Amino acid sequence: MVKGFLDWEEHAKEMTEAQIASRGIRDKALLEAMTRVPRHLFVPEELRHQAFDDMPLPIGAGQTISQPYMVAKMTLLLAPKTGDKILEIGTGSGYQAAVLAELGARVWSVERIPALAERAREVLCDLGYGDRVTVICGDGRLGYPEAAPYDGLIVTAAASVVEPAWKEQLVEGGRLVVPLAQGIWGERLLLCVKKAHGFEESYHDYCRFVPLLPGVADGKDD
Ligand code: SAH
Numbered sequence: 001m002v003k004g005f006l007d008w009e010e011h012a013k014e015m016t017e018a019q020i021a022s023r024g025i026r027d028k029a030l031l032e033a034m035t036r037v038p039r040h041l042f043v044p045e046e047l048r049h050q051a052f053d054d055m056p057l058p059i060g061a062g063q064t065i066s067q068p069y070m071v072a073k074m075t076l077l078l079a080p081k082t083g084d085k086i087l088e089i090g091t092g093s094g095y096q097a098a099v100l101a102e103l104g105a106r107v108w109s110v111e112r113i114p115a116l117a118e119r120a121r122e123v124l125c126d127l128g129y130g131d132r133v134t135v136i137c138g139d140g141r142l143g144y145p146e147a148a149p150y151d152g153l154i155v156t157a158a159a160s161v162v163e164p165a166w167k168e169q170l171v172e173g174g175r176l177v178v179p180l181a182q183g184i185w186g187e188r189l190l191l192c193v194k195k196a197h198g199f200e201e202s203y204h205d206y207c208r209f210v211p212l213l214p215g216v217a218d219g220k221d222d
Contacts, residue, residue, distance in 0.1 A: 008040050011052040015039075019054045020072045030075055033102035034068065041123055042093035061113050061217075063210055065093040066156060073205055077177045077191045078152045080105040085147065087169065089140030090156035090212070094120030094133070100154075101132040108147045109133060110140035113217040139215050143169040150174060157212040158187045170194045179209045 012035045021031060040051035042065055047057050056064040066074075074096070080086055082104030088097055091111035097120070100107050111117040117137040124133045136144055141163050143153070148169035155166070155178040166176055174194045179187035189204040 005040055008038055015052040015068050019069050025072050033099055036102050037098045042095040059093045063092050065095050071096050074177050078154050078175055080152055084151035087144055087150045087153045091120045091135050094124045096156055097133045098129050101129045107133045108144050110136045110138050110144055158209040159212045179207050
C-alpha cells in the first residue's frame, strides 16, 4: 500500500504478538482487528518505520497516537460488540477509532484541534472507515449529545474529572473508559459501568496521556 512498507501486515502481526498477547491480552477478535489496521498510515510519513514500535508517537500539534498496548487495553475494557454505538473523546490520529470500527462498532469521535480532526477524517475515509466513523471537531468534555445514548464511551486524553455529560450519554449497561489523573502518579484507567442505580467503578493500568483541554483550539497551537 505504501512504498517501502509492503510488509506492514507482518509488522502488525508481530506487534500484536510481541506487545499485546505476550502481556496477557488474548482476545482473538481484538488481536485480529489490530492486525488489520494499517497503523503506519495514521502517523506522519517520516515516522512510518516506527509505527509498529512499542511506544506512543507524535502526530503533530503536540499530540500523540497511543502505544499499541494501551489501545488494546482500553478497547478490552470498553468491550465493544458488533453494532454498538461508541463515542471517543480525542480522535488524534484516528487509529483508535479505526480499531473500534474493525470490531464492528459505529463510532463518533470528537477532536478539539481542527487540523487533526481534518486529517483523521481523511485517513479514515481513504481506508474505507468513513461510513462507520464520524469525526466531529468540538470540545469532547461535553460528549456529543447529538448521537447519544452510547453503549460505550472512551476518553483518550488525561481527564482530571469524570464529566457528568459522559455518564449521562451512556445507556444502562454502558461502559466508560477514561485515564483519570492521579496526582504525581500520572493517570490510571478507570472503568465505569452504568447500572440502574449508579455506576460500578474499577481501576486498572497506570498510564500517561496528553491532557484533555477545554474548548476548541483556535489554530495557534496546531
Ligand atoms: N485516540 C488517539 C490518540 C489521542 S491523543 C489516537 O488513536 O491517535 C489525545 C487527543 O485528544 C489529542 O488529539 C487532543 O487534541 C485531543 N483532545 C484534548 N482535549 C480535548 C477535548 N476537550 N475535546 C476533544 N479532544 C480533545
